[in-house]
Amino acid sequence: MYLIVLVLNKTEYLREVLKAFTELGIKGATILDSIGAGRMRNLDGHYIPLVGGLMRVLENGYPHNRTIFSVVESKEIALKAADRIEEIVGDLTVPGTGIFFFVPVEFFRGGALGHYLNQKNEPTEDGSVS
Known part of the structure; x- marks a missing residue:
């Protein structure tokens, strides 16, 4: 198993990317709002402290x-x-x-993929694994 991570700057493509994931058989995904540290430092040409400026950035609708x-x-x-x-x-x-x-995943439990894998590996009535 592998953990895939995409930082998508072109957010207008989010729905299309998620549709492609579904078409590839990817069972689920988690989506977080994020902002890169470089963008934080360069907003409006002023340095904004990473922690202290985070709420201002979110409130002001920065990219x-x-x-x-x-x-x-x-x-x-x-x-x-x-x-x-x-x-x-x-x-x-x-x-x-x-x-x-x-990156490779050494341990995994839960989520849509976990549910799918558990069902796939459950023994059938004749004792075989589906």
Whole structure:
């Protein structure tokens, strides 16, 4: 299993990315509002302290992004997700587009994927695993 993480700067593509995840068989995702530290430092040409300025940034509607993360079953799905994301939002090496990465997961329990895997591995009436 792998944890995929997408920091999506082009938030107008959020629904399309989530639709692509569903099409790839990704069972669920968590979406957080986020803002990069570089944006915090450069807003309006003034340095804003990271903690103290966070509420002001959120209240004033400064540009933000979405951080999406999900656990997927295989490296193949993670790579397919990366390809689909770039088809939707464009080249991630272009600044201001976003960041995508994935890392192996050593332990996992819960969520939609966990429920799916538990059902998939439950013994059937004849004792075999489905």
